Amino acid sequence: MASQNGQQRPHQEVGHKSLLQSDALYQYILDTSVLPREPECMKELRQITANHPMNIMSISFLNMLLKLTRAKKTMEIGILAMDTNRKYYEVGLLTIQKAGVAHKIDFREGPALPVLDQLLQDETNHGSFDFVFVDADKENYVNYHRRLLDLVKVGGLIAYDNTLWGGAVAAPPDASLPGYLRHYLEFVLQLNQELAADPCIEICQLPVGDGLTLCRRIR
Numbered sequence: 603m604a605s606q607n608g609q610q611r612p613h614q615e616v617g618h619k620s621l622l623q624s625d626a627l628y629q630y631i632l633d634t635s636v637l638p639r640e641p642e643c644m645k646e647l648r649q650i651t652a653n654h655p656m657n658i659m660s661i662s663f664l665n666m667l668l669k670l671t672r673a674k675k676t677m678e679i680g681i682l683a684m685d686t687n688r689k690y691y692e693v694g695l696l697t698i699q700k701a702g703v704a705h706k707i708d709f710r711e712g713p714a715l716p717v718l719d720q721l722l723q724d725e726t727n728h729g730s731f732d733f734v735f736v737d738a739d740k741e742n743y744v745n746y747h748r749r750l751l752d753l754v755k756v757g758g759l760i761a762y763d764n765t766l767w768g769g770a771v772a773a774p775p776d777a778s779l780p781g782y783l784r785h786y787l788e789f790v791l792q793l794n795q796e797l798a799a800d801p802c803i804e805i806c807q808l809p810v811g812d813g814l815t816l817c818r819r820i821r
């Protein structure tokens with residue numbers, strides 16, 4: 603990746619900066635992202651994500667996906683609608699209320715796995731979800747996937763965030779990694795392997811944000 607003065611930057615560091623190292627490029631992505639057309643919501647989203655400009659790409663991309671797939675019944679594991687911490691849900695709540703969609707959100711505070719197990723007990727939930735976004739505890743991504751496959755309809759979409767894990771997924775085994783990247787790396791690698799080998803889905807690994815894997819259920 604060339605920097606502003608045209609010189610090649612070394613790819614030593616593993617993390618967001620090694621994927622896109624130029625701050626000018628971050629700003630360019632912010633300025634040219636295809637964003638939702640609700641200006642008030644976007645102003646707030648820009649503020650919320652100001653410290654993580656790459657998130658804008660994920661958000662604008664997910665917004666586009668939801669519109670393309672015309673999803674009506676959706677689930678998000680991470681902040682909406684399941685999160686262990688209500689405070690994170692409340693970060694987005696003001697924007698959600700301004701957008702007039704608060705009545706559509708069924709927020710459950712607590713770990714997501716028991717909620718998924720509860721959903722699975724009701725046959726009518728099987729194959730009923732159009733879209734699921736997972737951005738939560740990496741240790742459980744594989745457990746989520748095994749359950750979500752039953753809940754999403756054939757033709758439905760599951761999106762997993764952070765599947766490039768700051769670039770660490772492709773780092774040599776002896777690379778020096780920040781502690782949190784090293785700690786969760788094995789879970790992200792295991793998920794990526796399972797997704798690639800799963801005959802029930804078609805997948806696409808997008809180098810957007812921190813890596814977003816799209817899985818379309820095909821059987």
Ligand SMILES: C[S@@+](CC[C@H](N)C(=O)[O-])C[C@H]1O[C@@H](n2cnc3c(N)ncnc32)[C@H](O)[C@@H]1O
Nearest residue numbers: 680681684685686687690712713714737738739
């Ligand atoms: C990186 S944040 C993502 C937040 C949100 N999805 C977003 O894109 O802004 C991860 C979230 O996962 C939540 N989380 C962690 N463990 C969880 C679990 N077992 N079940 C549900 N949510 C969990 C955290 O509280 C945190 O809000």
